[in-house]
Amino acid sequence: MGRQKTMMPHTSQVRRRKLSVVAIAVCVTVAIAGTTLSAAEPVQFEKHVRPILKTHCFLCHGEAGVIKGKLDLRLRRWLVRGGESGAAIAPGKPADSYLLNRIRSGEMPPGDKKLSTVEIDVIQRWIAAGATTARPEPETIQGNEYLSEEDRSYWAFQPVVRPDVPQAKNRHQVQSPIDAFLLRRLEEKQLEMxxxxxxxxxxxxxxxxxxxxxxxxxxxxxxxxxxxxxxxxxxxxxxxxSPQYGERWGRHWLDAAGYADSEGYSDDDRVRPSAFRFRDYVIRSFNTDRPFDEFITQQLAGDELVPPPGQTLAPGQIEALAATGYLRMAPDGTGSGGVDAMVARNEVVADTIRIVSTSLLGLTVGCARCHDHRYDPISQADYYRMRAIFEPALDPKSWKTPDGRKLSLYTDADRAEKKRVEAEAVKVDDERKKKTEFYITRTLEEELLLVPEDVREPLRAAYRLASGKRSDDQKKLLKKYPSVANISGGSLYLYDRRREVRAGKLDAARRQKEKKFLEAARKAHPDETVTQASLAKLNPKAAAELEADRKAANRLRSEKAADDLKTFTARAEEIRSKIPREGFLRALTEVPGKVPTTFVHFRGDHQQPKQKVEPAELAVLNLKTPVKLPLNDKSVPTTGRRLAYARHLVSGRHPLVARVIVNRIWMHHFGRGLVSSPGDFGVLGERPTHPELLDWLADEFVRGGWQVKRLHRLILGSWAYRQSSRRTPGLDRLDPDNLLLGRMSIRRLESESLRDAILAISGSMNAKMFGEPVSVMEDAVGQIVLGKENLDGERKPTKTIDLEGEQFRRSLYVQVRRTRPLGVLETFDVPVMTPNCSKRASSNVAPQSLMLMNSDFVVEYSERLAQRVESDAGPDRRSQVLRAWQLAYGVTPPAEVTDEMMGFVQRQVAAFEKIKKKGDTTTPDKRAMANLCQALISANRFLYID
Incomplete structure (x- = not known):
């Protein structure tokens, strides 16, 4: 892959182990695969030990049919039975347990990843307590898949059950059912919002x-x-x-979908010319409040909802097919050279599954590609069953490169107009061909006059004969006279230069001839003043000869074949410029009638296919509401797999989808989700801080028709959303991380909002929506800036390309290059899509301050803001500083703040007066006001939302 962005670790990536002191006894708690075990709690095989063995040992001892040393560690009785080296454990006797001794010695597991001392202690305690199980074990594990009771009972896999809204004591703060759920948790700690x-x-x-x-x-x-x-x-x-709502909330979904305008995968990071149509579909969907169940269905199976694409696409087809761009967002190097084709194809499928599973299911299904998921109950077979859902459209054996998948947006009217315009242009082309032949003939005859007379006719005949029909003697003759042999339409410009040289020679000869004629005339007429003008009367024949020479030279200069032919080319190009531009869709479609067979890949290696699998939901999600996905639905032109899967996901009975979506929306309103790992609801993810509220919101969302704007109103109408962010000693002591939401959290502006806010307050923003992205380029010093490539081999600009106001568009419309994030956005944590982003980092690092101080972007738009301030407020300095504050923060500053700004500007003016140079076009007053504007933009008050 290309350059990757380094991000701060999320809390979901850094597991915490806490020490808590309880009144009488010290109780050590440890995190074991997402569960918590205290020193006083009995160790359970199913809950505590098996997850450790699954993480570290199953790969060699039980998974995918691999049983090294004939030791299978997946069931307790198999541990007691042991393998080639005897029993693995001796119940009640940790010191005599072979497995524990090998682990403690560091011999097992092999490699660098060893068990922690905490994990070893858990196994030791379990053996010492008799190595029991909580319930009878199964007789066998069918197909190497086994779901324990702990797996089945995990919170995220349970159906959504609508809880009753609790009764809060502090009723005046209950503006919404949301507040009641939050207050119940707060009141347990004697807190309120x-x-x-x-x-x-x-x-x-x-x-x-x-x-x-x-x-x-x-x-x-x-x-x-x-x-x-x-x-x-x-x-x-x-x-x-407002239209800007769809732009804002569309951006959130585009993160989850992994939106990018480039293919990634390799360093060349090829541009995706048509990806923007998916972006525009998303924006329109949010603005029109498209129900989210329909939104999901179109993205997963839009092509299965409409007739197969033909020569002309209907508007409904275009919308549905544009939606499937969601499944075309994964990095795709299959159209590039220098890559292993099958590896690249399988990576596209794998990244597509990662995007779907994290954005819709909130699960890291991709971790089961090479082996069973180490923490979640997702088997490798589960992974490939999910892959089978998408394989009819993403079949590595019948692959289409990105260019091979694009669909034309040309209409019948476009094609008719193209045909008409092209016919007009062809007429000009034909004229050019005739003119070219004329010039070739003229040049040929001119060049033949310069060769010996006896070879002129043989040369003419040899030149006019097709090269494949020339005799050896003719080839030799042409080789001897290259000035004739090289005549062609493409070389006429060279002969134009030769004509220019000949014209110069004619002029020189004419001047010499004229000199002789004048001298002769003066001798013949000594009593007269002989000039060029009088020569015509004294010697008409000489004057006529000179005039003929002059015209011949001018004709050689003026009748330039190449220049004349260029006019025909320009006319044809101008005509063809009127041909309707052909747009394309980046969509996903299936090849009708093709039903691929999906196999589990041993260790994830596509060259080692093993057992055959059919499309299915993850086993752990298919227990309470089983669904049968079709292998090949005969009622539709496609296999119908993705459509059936999409309808299953949005049926309202799926345990994850509604929870994941409402959690994501909550996160964007409050800065943190009820589950703070929005892309991982699994064992390694965070537990919900308010599980009942999460379920109530999920149920309410589905009951409300999956309407996102309705959910916004519900959340925004709550007291919780409108409360102050002010910290108090009580809240800091009892809820330092604000998990209970006793106050609003302060949030830093995201990178796009920061840039857009600067554009907006400076009066520079171009509000144009939709369409092709604003291109980015690497400038002469290596920064990624807005612009079109214009550097030569020495990285020097060859020309200035006018972006025609496109550089002022919102950041949503800036080209998303995986290896070239726009510099100002990268500094403030714009994500790199590898393949998508479930949760953005929000760092606070020194380069951000340096960027606000020194970047060309901030300096330029501070000057623009200063110009707007002067335009709005007039010449009065106090009015200007008031207006600058109002534009930056939306309010009028207190008098003391205004006085401080006035003092700052006065000091700046004095400083600039001292260094003013003759010829400076910017006055000290203007520079000082620009510096004030830059200070306002760089302040925390501008960067953070209170």
Whole structure:
């Protein structure tokens, strides 16, 4: 892969082990594969020991039919039975247990990854306690798959059950059922939610949240002055109805979907010309409040909802097929050279499964590609059953490269217009051909005059004969006279130069001849003044000869074949420029009638196919609401697998999908999900802080028709969302991480919102929506900036390419290159799609401050903001600093802050006066105001949402 972004680890990636002191006894708690075990708690094989063995030992002792040393560790009785070296454990006798001794000595497992002392202690305690099981074990494990009771009972795999809304003591803070759930947890610790934030804080929070842009000072003022009941609800409705809502919330989904405008996989990171149509589909879907069940179904199986694509696509087909771009977002190197084709194809399938499983299921199914999942109850067979759902459209054995998958958006009218315009252009082409032949003939005759007369006719005949029909003598003759042999339409410009040289020689000869004629005339007419003008009267024949020479030279200069032919080419190009541009869709489709067979790949190696599998839901999710996916649905032109799977996911009975979606929406409103690992609801992920609230929201979402805007209104109408972010000693002591949501969390602007906010307040933003992305390039010093490639081999600009205002568009429309993230966005943690992003990092590092101080982008737009301030406020300096603060923060500053800004500007003016140079076009006043604007942009008040 290309350059990868280094990110701060998420809390879901860093597992914490806590020491807690309980009143009388010290109780050590340890994390074992997502469960917690105290020193006083009995060790259970199923809950504590088996997960350890599965993680470290099953690969060689039980999984995929591999039983090294004839020792299978998957069941307790097989441990007692042992293998070639005897019993693996001696119940009640840890010291005599062969397995434990090999682990303690470091001999097992092989390699660098050894068991921790905590894990070894768990196994030792279990053996010492008699090595018992909580329940009878199965007689055998069918197909190497076994789901324990612990696997089956894991919270995320249970059906969503709508809980009753609890009764809170602090009823005045219950503005929504959400508040009741939160207050119950808070009241258990004698806490309550914080007071409501002020109106200026709320409108800024809400506007950024729903549109990704700052409110204007006028919008803030209108909200503050709106005293009528329902002011908040009206603000919510106004922002949900704005086009910028779809841009903001579409960006969130594009993270989960792994949206990119380049293929990735290899260093060349080829551009995807048509990926933007999926981005536009997502934006429109959020703006129109497309029900999320329909949204999911179209993305997974849009092509199966409409007739197979023909020569012309209907609008409904275009929409449904554009949606399947979701399944075309994975890095795809199959169209590049220098890669192993089968490896690259299988990687595309694997990354597609990662995107689907993390964005919709909240599971890391990809971890089961090479072996059973080490922590979650997902077998390797499960992985390949899921792969079988998508393989009819992503079959490595019948592969289509990215170019081979694109679908034309040409209509019948486009094709008719193209045919008409092309016919017109062909007429010009024909004229050019005739003119070219004329010039070739003229040049040939001119060149023949320069060779001996006796070879002119043989040369002419040899030249006119097709090369394959020439005799050896003719070939030799042409080789002897290359000036004739090399005449062609493409070389006429060279003969134009030869004509120019000949014209020069004619001019020189004419001047010499004229000189002689004048001298002769002066001798013949000594009493007259002989000039060029009078020569015509004195010697008409000489004058006529000179005029003929002059015209011959001018004719040689003016009748340039190449220049004349260029006019024909330009005319044809101008005509062809009117041909309707052909657009394409990056879509996923199946080849009708092809039903591939899917096999489990031993150790994930595509060259080692083993048992055959059929499409199916993950076994652990298929227990309570079993679903049978079709192998080949005869009622549709495709296999129908993805459509059946999509309908299963959005049936309302799936335990994960609604939970995952509402959790993701909650995360974007509060900065943290109820499950803080939105892409991993599995054992290694975090547990929900409020499981009942999560289930209530999931059920409410489904009951409400999967309407996202309805869910927004529900969340935004809560006291919890509108509360202050102010910290208090009580909250910090009892809930330092704000998991109980006794206050709102302060959040830093995401990279795109930061750039967009700067564009907005400076008055520079181009609000154009949709369409092709704004291209990025590497500049002369290696920074990734907006622009079209214009560097030569020495990395020097060859020309300036005008972006025609495109550089002012929102960051959503900036080209997403996997190896070339825009510099200003990369500094503030824009994710690199490898293959997608479930949760963004939010770092606080020195390069961010340096970027705000020194980047060309911030400096330029600070100057633009200063220009806007002067335009809005006029020449009065105090009015200018007031306006600068208002534009940056939406409110009027207190008098003391205004005085501080005035002092800052005055000091800056004085400093710039001292270093002012003759010829400076920017006055010290303008520079000082630009510096103030840059300071406002760089302040935490601008960078963070309160």
């Amino acid at each position: 914080s007071q409501l934030a002020g109106p200026t804080v709320l409108i800024r929070r809400l506007t950024f949240d729903l549109t990704g842009l700052p409110p204007t000072p006028e919008e803030v003022q209108r909200f503050v002055e709106d005293r009528k009941p329902g002011a908040w609800e009206r603000a919510v409705q106004r922002l949900l109805a």
